[in-house]
Amino acid sequence: MTNQNVVVPDTKSGISLPMVRLSGSSIFPATAQKPPTAPGTGGGGCISLSAKKKLLLENLEINGGGGAAKINSWVDSMRASSPTHMKSSSQSLSEDQQLPWQQHQQQITLPSALDNFDQIMEASRGKQIVMFLDYDGTLSPIVDDPDRAFMSKKMRTTVRRLATCFPTAIVSGRCRDKVYKFVRLAELYYAGSHGMDIKGPEKGSKYTKPVICQPASEFLPMIDEVFKELVAKTKLTPGAKVENNKFCVSVHFRCVEEKKWSEVAEAVKSVLNKYPKLRLSQGRKVLEIRPTIKWDKGKALEFLLESLGFANCTDVFPIYIGDDRTDEDAFKVLKEREQGFGILVSKVAKDTNASYSLQEPTQVMDFLQRLVDWKKLAFQESRM
Numbered sequence: 001m002t003n004q005n006v007v008v009p010d011t012k013s014g015i016s017l018p019m020v021r022l023s024g025s026s027i028f029p030a031t032a033q034k035p036p037t038a039p040g041t042g043g044g045g046c047i048s049l050s051a052k053k054k055l056l057l058e059n060l061e062i063n064g065g066g067g068a069a070k071i072n073s074w075v076d077s078m079r080a081s082s083p084t085h086m087k088s089s090s091q092s093l094s095e096d097q098q099l100p101w102q103q104h105q106q107q108i109t110l111p112s113a114l115d116n117f118d119q120i121m122e123a124s125r126g127k128q129i130v131m132f133l134d135y136d137g138t139l140s141p142i143v144d145d146p147d148r149a150f151m152s153k154k155m156r157t158t159v160r161r162l163a164t165c166f167p168t169a170i171v172s173g174r175c176r177d178k179v180y181k182f183v184r185l186a187e188l189y190y191a192g193s194h195g196m197d198i199k200g201p202e203k204g205s206k207y208t209k210p211v212i213c214q215p216a217s218e219f220l221p222m223i224d225e226v227f228k229e230l231v232a233k234t235k236l237t238p239g240a241k242v243e244n245n246k247f248c249v250s251v252h253f254r255c256v257e258e259k260k261w262s263e264v265a266e267a268v269k270s271v272l273n274k275y276p277k278l279r280l281s282q283g284r285k286v287l288e289i290r291p292t293i294k295w296d297k298g299k300a301l302e303f304l305l306e307s308l309g310f311a312n313c314t315d316v317f318p319i320y321i322g323d324d325r326t327d328e329d330a331f332k333v334l335k336e337r338e339q340g341f342g343i344l345v346s347k348v349a350k351d352t353n354a355s356y357s358l359q360e361p362t363q364v365m366d367f368l369q370r371l372v373d374w375k376k377l378a379f380q381e382s383r384m
C-alpha cells in the first residue's frame with residue numbers, strides 16, 4: 001500500500017489520559033507472544049481501559065469542570081509523567097498526604113529483554129523479525145535541550161548493522177526531517193510526528209520499499225498557527241520551549257520551574273479550547289498537541305507492516321522498543337495481534353502493554369547488537 005493520504009476524524013475523544021495503576025493490580029511477566037491474563041484484571045495484567053478512563057475522569061476531571069481545579073489536575077498529570085519526580089516527592093509523604101495517582105502507583109518491573117534474549121529468539125523462530133525503534137529516550141538519552149538529543153556514533157553503527165539484518169523503522173514524535181537529521185541512516189523507514197508522516201528508505205536494500213503516508217496533511221496550516229500562538233503564549237515562562245513537529249506541536253516544560261507549570265498548562269488549554277479538532281497527549285515532561293484523527297504510533301506500525309507485505313502474515317515477528325506513553329499505542333497493537341512484542345525502556349515500573357523492559361539506551365544498544373550477532377550466527381549455521 002503506497003502513496004496513502006487517509007484522514008479519519010475522531011471527534012469523540014478529546015484528550016489522551018495519563019495512566020494510573022490501581023493498588024493490588026499487577027503486570028505479569030509476559031511470554032513473548034501471548035502474556036498470561038492476570039486474575040480480575042480484564043486481560044494482560046492491566047485494568048480495562050474504560051475502568052481506567054472512569055477512574056481518571058473522577059480523579060483528574062480533565063474533560064469536565066474548569067478553572068483552577070482543572071489546571072491543578074493538569075499539573076498533577078504533568079507530575080505523573082515524570083517518574084523520577086514522582087518517586088522523590090511521593091516517598092517523602094505519608095499515604096494520606098499523597099495525591100491519588102501517587103497512592104495508586106506500584107513499582108512492578110517487567111522481565112529484562114537482555115536476560116531473556118534466548119527466550120525471545122526462540123519465540124521468533126521461523127518468522128521475519130521487523131524492528132521498530134522510538135528515538136528520544138530509546139536511541140538517545142533524555143537531555144534538557146531537545147535540539148541536542150544526539151545519538152552516539154556507536155548507536156548509529158549498531159542501528160546501521162541492524163538494518164542490514166532486518167527491516168527497520170524509526171517511529172518518533174519529532175518531525176520526520178528532524179529525526180532523520182539525528183539518525184542519518186538513509187536505509188531506514190521513518191515515521192515522524194507520532195506516525196503521521198511516514199516515508200520509506202531513500203537508499204534501497206533487500207528489505208526496503210518506497211512508501212509515503214501523511215494522514216494528517218490537511219492539518220498543516222492549523223498546526224503552524226497553533227505553533228505560533230503557543231510560542232507567543234509561553235514566551236514569558238522561563239524554560240518553556242515550543243517545538244514544531246510538522247503535524248503536531250510539543251510544549252516542553254522540563255526546564256520550567258515546577259511552580260510555573262500551571263502557566264504552561266494554561267497556555268496549552270487555552271489553545272485546545274480554540275481548536276476542537278486538536279487533542280492533547282503527554283510524553284516525558286512535554287505536552288503534545290495533535291490532530292484528532294485515529295492515527296498514532298500503533299497505526300504507523302500496522303501501516304508499515306502492510307507496506308512490507310506482512311498484512312495478514314502469521315510468520316512475522318515485530319519488535320517495538322520505546323520509552324514513552326505514546327509508544328503504548330504500538331505495544332497495544334502487538335499485544336492485540338499476538339505478534340512479536342513491545343519492549344519498554346524504563347528504569348521504573350509503569351503501567352504498560354510492553355512485555356519486556358530495558359533500562360536505558362545503552363541497554364537498547366546491547367540488545368540490538370545481540371540481535372545482529374544472533375542473525376549472523378543463524379546465517380552461518382544455515383550455510384554449514
Ligand SMILES: O=P(O)(O)OC[C@H]1O[C@H](O[C@H]2O[C@H](CO)[C@@H](O)[C@H](O)[C@H]2O)[C@H](O)[C@@H](O)[C@@H]1O
Binds near residue numbers: 137252284
Ligand atoms: O517519540 P520520541 O522519538 O520519543 O519523541 C517524543 C518527544 O521527544 C523529544 O522530547 C523528549 O526528549 C527531549 C530530549 O531528550 C527532552 O528534552 C524532552 O523533555 C522529552 O520530552 C522531542 O523533543 C519531542 O518533540 C518529541 O515529541
